[in-house]
Amino acid sequence: MKPSVFCKRVHMRRTSIKDIARIAEVSHSTVSRALSGSPLISPETTERIRRIAEESGYRRSAAARSLVTSRTATIGVVVTTIADPFAAEVVNGIEDAANDHDYSVILASSNVDPEREMRVVRALEERRVDGIIVTSSRVGASYAGSFSQKWVPIVLLNNQHHSNEFIHSVMIDNHSASAMATQHLIGLGHRRIAYIGDRNGYDSDTERFDGFRAALDQAGIEFRPDYVAHGNGKPDGGAAAMNALLAASRPPTAVFCYNDMTALGALRSIRTRGLSVPADISVAGFDDLFVAEYSVPPLTTVRQPMREMGWLAVETLIRLLAGVEAEHNVNIKVPGELVVRESTAPPKESL
Amino acid sequence: MKPSVFCKRVHMRRTSIKDIARIAEVSHSTVSRALSGSPLISPETTERIRRIAEESGYRRSAAARSLVTSRTATIGVVVTTIADPFAAEVVNGIEDAANDHDYSVILASSNVDPEREMRVVRALEERRVDGIIVTSSRVGASYAGSFSQKWVPIVLLNNQHHSNEFIHSVMIDNHSASAMATQHLIGLGHRRIAYIGDRNGYDSDTERFDGFRAALDQAGIEFRPDYVAHGNGKPDGGAAAMNALLAASRPPTAVFCYNDMTALGALRSIRTRGLSVPADISVAGFDDLFVAEYSVPPLTTVRQPMREMGWLAVETLIRLLAGVEAEHNVNIKVPGELVVRESTAPPKESL
């Protein structure tokens, strides 16, 4: 049996502040102070202690420390699933901002299951995270006044179950962004414009649809219910919805999709029919995921500044923790940005 | 000034086991036992204590608990960046498996910076995570025999800096998978096959290239150095590399790319030249990211079972923590799977 490097793990205690104190022949208080850079300790002592700590591979215990300081320098992030590119980008921004402020992030997935969402939030509370960010929450409103919210600030990112009471949030301005995209299509000369929404009852879908309708109204274009179809936020749903739209006697010349994934499906559906984008029909999406740039044709879409939204959520949490604006809830609305690529063009036939 | 729900956070202590003990008129030991379901406590007492805990919104402190149990039920995961779809899928698998075993995951990004990688690992050690998973590590070998490895088991996922000494790992079988993809192209009748690799010195690139060459050799096809180009693992690099390949007097009829992102760029380059895939040239990728299915044409590629690899890493960690196989290092090699879609076909011109 060869000697294993792993056995220590089983048999020994990690070196603590006391071990170092013994070696350095000082009290453990002094070690604690030296290690945290207290100005009370003489530079020589500090230096000596630090060297010993370094040599013995000492790592201060975050648990012990946070037990007395009652903060963990940790923020909890709950996403529906990290496999969603939107969530991944947001978390990327969160992780970056957190890292800048010396916070760690605990990641948890709700898998779109409200019960699991409550459960992971509970676990985060037990871990005494200093703050929580929840993206695309379906139970957003229920955090208001909850035990959770009482002890740890919660920031909702693109909350899908609105309520303005005692909830902090960072949201994309769905209505305006959606109107902007629709105006783009109108500006190109389209009059027969369809909307492919979601079917899961997300607030963001409702708001984007409202923005779409508002733009139509403003341009004096009559809204046609038969130009609305519903996908599921994913390509297959978008394709099915597009198929339905294409089956109409007088199909739309342009389609605005709830999100890029839906648009990807719409593109595929159109291509399958032997039609061409944007020659036969224009398609616009929402999100500006990475794929939008590499779809064929590259997708015109509304960009959500995902990473920035992640930063904003962290900054908000940190301001909250610092006690700033503790008296009112902060609701940040960030504007979308229209990114025009090659999937939109004037309609072939004039009216 | 309206009353704020947030003030408690500032002024009060969370309710502890002692508070509950006082209300229930028992000792805090009893509360502790009741809450952890000890069979020592009478069912009635347990029930009563639990109700009180529930009503007062009690959350047991993970920090205090792990201080005495010396385990945190947490695993640390370090990725280069979570915005990488590969990492996102892997982390999704990790999070799922961890959740099944009641572990939380702390996510940290190295941003491909070895120094930051070491720093976040250090932070994870301070948090006393029970185990660490590092994906696509550039400094993998240096964990062998390190202080870290001594105290907490580290599993490397697709380690990019090989070393078999005292390192646990889960890896895709690059060589075989790559040979398989190349054989697919050869089987279609291609003889002029190019390889677009990476330029960052990843071991996975080297191995995939080796597999490519081995397949060529085996088929008796002469290897041509001018049929090798280097991208950067992303579409722009793939496009540039493809451009170079296309500029040759006798361009290849098929291209095998280091990964899907590179292939995406290759597709774009080919399309830009007015050529068509697979009619004029076949393209194959590696990874089977979500986009592979929705590229135009859908991409033939080698699937890495990303989520499963995440699970495997967690299972490995848990077996390690249970003391199983503590004596030797576990190195799991998972096979890739060829996914044939529409980007590969027999060459137009016969030889």
Add this chain to the structure above:
DNA sequence: CTGAAAGCGCTTACAG
């Protein structure tokens, strides 16, 4: 079945 006591590894007044 229940309680008193010790201790996990730190930080931080309080004294000197």
Add this chain to the structure above:
DNA sequence: CTGAAAGCGCTTACAG
């Protein structure tokens, strides 16, 4: 500048 003491919120032998 340094140390002794108390305490953060738990768990777990040890005694009864």
